Amino acid sequence: MALIQPIKTPPLTTFTVPFVAALAGFFGLFVGIANGSGILGLLVGAVVGAVLAYALVSFVPDKRTGTLISLAIFAVVGLLLAGLSGLVGGAIIGFILGWFTYWLHSGKYRMGVPIYSTPREVLWHNSYKFICGLIFFFLIAPIITVMPLSFNAENFFTFTPGMLALDPEAYSLKHYRDFFGNPDWQQALRNSVQIAPAATLLSVTLGTLAAIGLSQPHVPFRRAIMAILISPMIVPLIISAAGMYFFYSRIGLQGTYVGVVLAHAALGIPFVIITVTATLVGFDDSLTRAAANMGANPVTTFFKVQMPLILPGVISGGLFAFITSFDEVVVVLFVGSAGQKTLPWQMFTGLREQISPTILAVATILVGISILLLTTVELLRRRSERLRGMSPG
Amino acid sequence: MTDATSGPDVNSGPTPDNALREADAAEKKGPMLAADGTPLKKSLMRALRREKLRALMLIAPLLIFVLVTFIAPIADMLFRSVENEIVAETLPRTVVALEDWDYASGEAPDEDVFAAFYVDMVEAEEFKVHTRLGSRLNYETTGISSLFRKSGRGVGRMDTDEYTDAFIDLDPAWEDPAVWMELMAADTTSEILPETNSAWDSWLRILKENDDNVAEEEPEDFLYAMLYRDLTRNSDAVAAYDGPQAALLQAAAEATADIPEVSIKEQFLDIDDDWGDTEVWGTIKAFSPKYTSGYFLSSVDLKLTPDGVEQQPDNQKIYLLLFKRTMFMSLTIMVSCILLGYPVAYLLSNLPMRVSSLLMILVLLPFWTSLLVRTSAWKVLLQQQGVINDILVWVGLVADNNRLVMINNQFGTIVAMTHILLPFMILPLYSVMKTIPPSYVRAAKSLGATPWTAFWRVYFPQSVPGIGAGSILVFILAIGYYITPELVGGTTGTFISNRIAYHISSSLNWGLAAALGTILLVVVLLLYWVYDKIVGIDNVSLG
Incomplete structure (x- = not known):
């Protein structure tokens, strides 16, 4: 739709200049407050913005060059006013102002709306996009912030002046070294790596069998069975943890490796059931019948015909079960003892007692793992849909 | 998005069930036979x-x-939330004896109750279970724990040894375990010497626990005390007794008149005056049944007292407040999730697939990231020396000595949990919005509706099921949260689940933890039932 719209240039002095001035005034307000006078900052910012917009539009028609010029001017001014951090801040402000000027001037701000929209609708549409941007920022910023902080050379949970000045001395790998060298963390990692796969294996094996059973056409009490199997996902973790703690200490499983594995397997089962039954919905039963017709026994049919087709579902269910166990704190906190201290448990105690930013290094590593898992699940989902012919791929 | 629908029943292929129905219809024309000669219906x-x-x-x-x-x-x-066997198990005789005692009389129980309590305590002390009972009753009335501890030490040093000495002075045969064994083995002694007999059973259990031989151990003071009580109270029956050791027993019965009585009640009052307190005995009596509603009453700020159900004193009313706070904060989190999630879900479902799947990563990455990573990120951001405060100070909005307190309170918990639960709102909303055909809104607009009217009257009502599904999901998850409130909640931002954890691991009041958990579970299951009505159990979708 955007292509057929004739892009028309809005009036310079009554549209572009005032808007850029307003945005620049907004930035100026903050700089002004930081330096003692907000009003002065606002006024200076507005004037600078107006001049900038006028100059750029009138003398520099090329968008990229203009943005770079604006960026350079503000970066230099920032450097002179406030040193290195001023350079970075100035460059950002300069870039935003430059980009904003050309965005307004070229008429691209009307791209997403129909040509007959009123100015108010255009304004609303763009504010809406801006708000959505802020929400996405809210979603992702906390996770992004953790990453650079994990390279902090100091034992602080915040950016040091050195880090802001991009001083290489202020960055170090010492928290990663601590993670890989500290016996507590290593023991926790080992426990996590021992517990999660065992729990996953257990829930995937039993879960897949049961999901196949549940997908048969005639299952008595199907709803009730489903409700029982899904229940570990519904019941709040603290209640599961309390119940398991009471019951497992009665039968002597509390504080043992087996106890934790059983508990985690129970928590992972709903995910396996849900993903595998979802895959089986699209499964064509005539395939197994055909295999049986040609003389294959049920076991061969399962491994040669059914399994390869539902494998993506099984694997992504397994990944869900794995991450459930790998991330789980509450249940292991109660069912386990010091000998089963897992990575999340170690993080939990670390956070509660504020020991060291090693937690941030661990967090960064875990974010890396979750990106890996996310990609795998997404690829598997696409493959599964392609196999079932639900999407062209 | 993978949706599990209850599809398998919709099976179009030939199944025995379908064939059976056909066979049923064909039945009228005469039985059909399968290849092996049995009726087709049967073999199907x-x-x-x-x-x-x-x-x-x-x-x-x-x-x-x-x-x-x-x-x-x-x-x-x-x-466990109703189970209360410990009182009846530890003090079986006392519980029976207390049945006749009336709390409203305002007087401590009589000698009989104390005598029963004496034997119970001797046995409990040997098995070291009186301290457990003490701590159990201490949840109801403070001070009982130390009272039981003190009395456990005291029961072995009571003046009841005067009875022992008196009986042995009378006839040294009383010192011989063999005589006791013979006497207690006789059929009729359980009727004429009931308390002694029951005390003897305790004595046998104690000896068995210590691996001692009954024939070698000298009987202890409490047996003589019970014997004295039985002899003085059942003198007629003793006189008519003709079993083994009858002469010895009758001689002792006659001599009891000369033995001065040692009041067991006084002995206990010597150990601690609190044994004269009706509150203590009222508590024991109120909690003597095997099943109690006491834990549930405690979890709604009520109290089971000997007088019946009462309000807790004002300074101990915390649970209703906590339940209210849990509800309030979960609702706030739910509303914030709707406010933040709706625009994003709308944007995602209306953008071209290529762009929206890129933006979807921004939603899915937090969803897949460890809960502790996100909680620690918020801790880093919200601290007084944290990133947000640093930025505010740097910009100049906040003075350095006046940094904002954003963590360890309700605000911190709400912000962090909104962030953590937001994907659970966006994903169901997105999957509902994806199915809303854009033509309705276009039709509304072409009929003259303003964009706002078209959205509010046409689009929004169609997206309400998504809001319902997301809201209930977020609410269910929020009211049971433990980790995040524990780490960023401080004292004002904690949930009921933190209290449950506290009772399990710190105060060890497991019954109360179980009762609180049961209430929470009922609320969640109720909500889940609603969720099932709106969305259906099978339609749970995962990233």
């Missing part, structure tokens, strides 16, 4: 049964596994 029935059995066999291992590892623990918790 058999096939159907076999198929059902096979499905159940596949499900059975998992079902048993979940029943044992998950359902049984939950059932155990429900049981």
